Amino acid sequence: MSEQQQQAYNPQAIEEKWQERWQAAGIDVASDAEDDTRETYYCLEMFPYPSGNLHMGHVRNYCLGDAVARYKRMHGFNVLHPIGWDAFGLPAENAAIKHGRPPAEWTYGNIAQMREQLKRLGLSYDWSREIATCKPEYYRWEQWMFTKLMEKGLAYRKEAEVNWCDPCHTVLANEQVVDGVCWRCDTPVKKKNLAQWFIRITDYAEELLNDLDKLSEWPEKVVGMQRNWIGKSAGAEVSFKVQDSDETLDIFTTRPDTLMGVTYMAVAAGHPLAKQAAENNPELAEFLEACAVMSTKEADVATMEKKGMALGINAIHPVSGELVPVWVANFVLMSYGTGAVMSVPAHDERDYDFAKKYGLNIKQVIKSESADWDISDAAFTEAGILVDSDAFDGLASVKAKKVITAWLAEHDKGEERIQYRLRDWLVSRQRYWGTPIPVIHCQDCGIVAVPEEQLPVVLPEHLQPTGGVSPLAECQEFVNVDCPTCGKAAKRETDTFDTFMESSWYMNRFTSARCETDMVDAKAMQKWAPVDQYIGGVEHAVLHLLYARFYHKLMRDVGLFDAEQVSSEPFKSLLTQGMVLLDGTKMSKSKGNTVDPKDIIEKYGADTARLFTLFAAPPERDLEWHDSGVEGASRFLNRVWVLLEKVGQTYQGSADAKATKALRRVIHAHIQKVTHAFEQGFAFNVAIASMMELSNALGAFEACDAQGVAVFDEGVNALITMLSPLVPHFASECGERLGFETVAVMSAWPKVDTSALVQDEISLVVQIQGKKRGEILVSPDVSQDDAFAAAQADESIAKWLEGMAIVKVILVKGRLLNIVVRPA
RNA sequence: GCCGGGAUGGCGGAACUGGUAGACGCAAGGGACUUAAAAUCCCUCGAAAGCAAUUUCGUGCGGGUUCGACUCCCGCUCCCGGUACCA
Numbered sequence: 001m002s003e004q005q006q007q008a009y010n011p012q013a014i015e016e017k018w019q020e021r022w023q024a025a026g027i028d029v030a031s032d033a034e035d036d037t038r039e040t041y042y043c044l045e046m047f048p049y050p051s052g053n054l055h056m057g058h059v060r061n062y063c064l065g066d067a068v069a070r071y072k073r074m075h076g077f078n079v080l081h082p083i084g085w086d087a088f089g090l091p092a093e094n095a096a097i098k099h100g101r102p103p104a105e106w107t108y109g110n111i112a113q114m115r116e117q118l119k120r121l122g123l124s125y126d127w128s129r130e131i132a133t134c135k136p137e138y139y140r141w142e143q144w145m146f147t148k149l150m151e152k153g154l155a156y157r158k159e160a161e162v163n164w165c166d167p168c169h170t171v172l173a174n175e176q177v178v179d180g181v182c183w184r185c186d187t188p189v190k191k192k193n194l195a196q197w198f199i200r201i202t203d204y205a206e207e208l209l210n211d212l213d214k215l216s217e218w219p220e221k222v223v224g225m226q227r228n229w230i231g232k233s234a235g236a237e238v239s240f241k242v243q244d245s246d247e248t249l250d251i252f253t254t255r256p257d258t259l260m261g262v263t264y265m266a267v268a269a270g271h272p273l274a275k276q277a278a279e280n281n282p283e284l285a286e287f288l289e290a291c292a293v294m295s296t297k298e299a300d301v302a303t304m305e306k307k308g309m310a311l312g313i314n315a316i317h318p319v320s321g322e323l324v325p326v327w328v329a330n331f332v333l334m335s336y337g338t339g340a341v342m343s344v345p346a347h348d349e350r351d352y353d354f355a356k357k358y359g360l361n362i363k364q365v366i367k368s369e370s371a372d373w374d375i376s377d378a379a380f381t382e383a384g385i386l387v388d389s390d391a392f393d394g395l396a397s398v399k400a401k402k403v404i405t406a407w408l409a410e411h412d413k414g415e416e417r418i419q420y421r422l423r424d425w426l427v428s429r430q431r432y433w434g435t436p437i438p439v440i441h442c443q444d445c446g447i448v449a450v451p452e453e454q455l456p457v458v459l460p461e462h463l464q465p466t467g468g469v470s471p472l473a474e475c476q477e478f479v480n481v482d483c484p485t486c487g488k489a490a491k492r493e494t495d496t497f498d499t500f501m502e503s504s505w506y507m508n509r510f511t512s513a514r515c516e517t518d519m520v521d522a523k524a525m526q527k528w529a530p531v532d533q534y535i536g537g538v539e540h541a542v543l544h545l546l547y548a549r550f551y552h553k554l555m556r557d558v559g560l561f562d563a564e565q566v567s568s569e570p571f572k573s574l575l576t577q578g579m580v581l582l583d584g585t586k587m588s589k590s591k592g593n594t595v596d597p598k599d600i601i602e603k604y605g606a607d608t609a610r611l612f613t614l615f616a617a618p619p620e621r622d623l624e625w626h627d628s629g630v631e632g633a634s635r636f637l638n639r640v641w642v643l644l645e646k647v648g649q650t651y652q653g654s655a656d657a658k659a660t661k662a663l664r665r666v667i668h669a670h671i672q673k674v675t676h677a678f679e680q681g682f683a684f685n686v687a688i689a690s691m692m693e694l695s696n697a698l699g700a701f702e703a704c705d706a707q708g709v710a711v712f713d714e715g716v717n718a719l720i721t722m723l724s725p726l727v728p729h730f731a732s733e734c735g736e737r738l739g740f741e742t743v744a745v746m747s748a749w750p751k752v753d754t755s756a757l758v759q760d761e762i763s764l765v766v767q768i769q770g771k772k773r774g775e776i777l778v779s780p781d782v783s784q785d786d787a788f789a790a791a792q793a794d795e796s797i798a799k800w801l802e803g804m805a806i807v808k809v810i811l812v813k814g815r816l817l818n819i820v821v822r823p824a
Numbered sequence: 825g826c827c828g829g830g831a832u833g834g835c836g837g838a839a840c841u842g843g844u845a846g847a848c849g850c851a852a853g854g855g856a857c858u859u860a861a862a863a864u865c866c867c868u869c870g871a872a873a874g875c876a877a878u879u880u881c882g883u884g885c886g887g888g889u890u891c892g893a894c895u896c897c898c899g900c901u902c903c904c905g906g907u908a909c910c911a
Binding site for chain 2: 219220221224225227228229231233235251252253254255266306330331332333335336337338340341342343344348349350351419421538541542615616617618621622623624626628629631632633635636638642676680683685686688689690691692693696763765767769770771772775796807808809810812815816818819820
């Protein structure tokens with residue numbers, strides 16, 4: 001042993017050294033070379049917002065991704081593992097107001113700082129592809145895309161109700177409205193109608209829904225959340241005439257089969273009919289006011305009492321011509337469907353409760369096919385057979401839906417309709433620190449898209465937000481522009497894009513991050529897309545992941561890549577990691593329960609931090625932070641470090657040929673187990689546990705001959721190699737000590753020698769009535785009869801067979817023998 | 825309310841396709857080394873009974889299927905996410 005080898009494990013000394021070597025060797029760079037025939041693998045973690053400091057959630061996210069990327073490289077893949085910065089957003093503006101410096105300065109400073117922190121962790125990113133979304137060379141393509149969408153009619157402008165804060169002079173996002181007041185100045189938020197930009201995601205609702213079926217490697221939970229979010233329901237739109245009026249009352253229903261059971265109508269408080277009726281009815285007006293207030297989201301909304309008032313007008317049933325009263329009800333939402341419903345109390349629980357409360361008629365028109373149902377107890381909401389429905393009597397619900405809808409269509413009183421909950425994507429924000437919307441307002445020409453040759457519309461970076469109106473709107477050199485169509489003086493749009501826009505396509509941009517001629521290079525897309533493994537927090541299950549899926553399809557339809565060659569989904573496999581907790585609650589600055597990754601790295605080194613975060617919990621589950629657990633991870637690395645000193649050593653006595661063979665079996669059993677753990681959803685915690693077992697087995701082994709030394713060496717090599725995607729600096733240093741020819745991180749993954757797994761003799765569990773009663777040593781391919789004979793010969797088992805008749809004997813090969821008996 | 829997911833020692837968590845429940849780690853207790861401490865190493869560690877060999881019970885609760893159930897089926901309880909009173 002040289003002196004160097006006997007030194008203690010000192011992470012600080014080795015980590016920097018290896019980071020430099022890796023960088024010099026360029027091991028992290030994804031190869032675009034056409035003659036590179038390696039299979040590609042694209043591993044991506046959700047890129048961070050550059051808040052200035054890495055927190056434990058980041059550390060966990062990026063350690064997971066790095067382990068995946070390194071593992072795949074070791075299997076011979078050409079791995080794309082990029083990183084960038086989701087650099088636009090409100091926190092930069094807030095920091096700017098607080099510090100009196102422009103958001104750009106703050107943002108770029110934070111990026112520099114966080115880049116160093118990521119590098120300190122030894123994450124194997126291809127830095128040559130680094131992007132920051134606040135740079136014109138990035139967002140110019142987003143602007144270009146938007147003008148394409150305008151051409152296709154997929155981007156449009158319309159009035160929309162937004163949350164407005166007067167003192168701040170800005171629109172607020174929903175999450176910035178806390179209990180109805182502005183999060184920053186506590187002023188009650190107003191609803192205001194403003195012209196806003198939208199993208200027609202609803203045109204893609206059906207594809208977004210159907211393609212969810214392709215996402216077999218996504219957590220079911222996320223798929224389910226997206227399915228609910230899209231919220232497809234099939235039914236019919238039915239038109240009711242209003243008595244003594246030319247107006248009609250249109251409703252959407254999923255149960256047209258219950259049409260004949262309609263006994264009243266219910267409209268939302270915001271419905272024109274309700275407003276109209278309230279004009280000379282103060283009591284009703286008051287009720288509508290109350291409803292408007294109630295609609296603000298509260299925890300007790302769910303338990304809210306169902307209330308309503310008659311409007312004093314009637315609707316005419318489209319089939320029977322009967323009059324049904326129109327009510328206003330607090331549970332009908334203006335924002336869904338038509339803001340009105342037909343009420344069938346006999347077959348809808350909510351309508352039933354409402355009818356009971358206000359003494360409205362209940363008319364049963366569906367009867368159960370099996371049991372009797374007493375309609376005076378509760379609504380019958382299932383499908384059944386139609387009764388008391390004139391011409392439709394005797395039809396089954398499913399058939400009746402079609403027949404009745406067809407009848408309505410024929411008589412011009414309704415039609416089949418698919419309703420989605422999904423709304424078009426509101427993409428404009430009245431903020432400064434974002435991508436300028438590439439549009440010009442001209443008095444003569446109206447709204448004009450900025451022509452391609454004038455892109456990008458560069459955001460001036462020197463402006464200083466004050467918390468009031470966006471400084472962009474007051475920046476004359478930005479606002480004043482010539483109309484691209486007529487050349488007259490015109491004004492630029494001063495709204496910027498929602499930052500979800502940038503994060504919706506960055507994964508594709510990474511395939512050709514430096515491409516200057518296109519948003520993405522079609523060839524690069526073909527080579528790398530889609531992302532094979534995407535890793536990030538479950539909080540993005542709906543918005544980001546839905547927008548990204550949508551945007552990917554938009555890029556396809558704009559012709560940016562070959563729809564035949566590139567998947568229509570951007571992320572093949574998704575891993576949603578759990579949160580990092582301290583004392584059972586999420587680590588957060590506001591709670592003051594954070595652990596700074598910097599401190600951990602300084603004290604234990606990056607590898608220990610990595611090992612602990614990977615070992616302490618399965619990736620998708622929450623991880624409880626324990627300092628003692630970190631100690632444990634550190635101890636393990638130290639034990640392995642010391643273990644290396646035993647390489648080449650022989651000891652007196654103990655380990656004979658049999659023990660050597662047994663060790664070799666253990667080594668290969670663990671290679672198999674670790675590999676399996678990696679392949680099964682990246683169960684790093686299980687993989688590490690298995691490596692710890694291997695380490696323990698090696699630690700207990702003392703070679704006494706050349707054979708023993710060789711097998712021990714084999715075991716240590718396998719252990720270090722398998723550790724390398726998880727603790728790369730440590731493994732590299734160990735690899736160097738062991739004289740590996742290539743850096744450990746690039747070495748090929750160990751292969752299982754199945755012949756080493758074969759045993760001459762195994763211990764077979766013997767059960768009586770399914771309960772373990774003993775073990776016998778037998779050949780692995782022992783016959784049932786021989787095993788049974790051996791079991792009978794075993795004293796501790798035989799005593800359970802005394803006075804018993806053998807009913808059945810079951811042998812599970814290599815595992816157990818179960819003997820079923822009964823008293824003789 | 826509805827839709828997902830989950831419940832295994834003091835704790836985090838293992839357990840291939842139904843086949844030895846509790847791997848691995850943490851904590852705890854005991855011991856070795858040390859003047860002492862730290863570090864390190866060794867032993868014990870689901871519950872109950874027993875000097876012991878050993879036995880019984882045990883994977884949220886109640887049933888079921890099976891030679892055999894943490895695993896499959898039916899019915900509950902509780903916890904955690906998501907959400908839309910969605911017609």
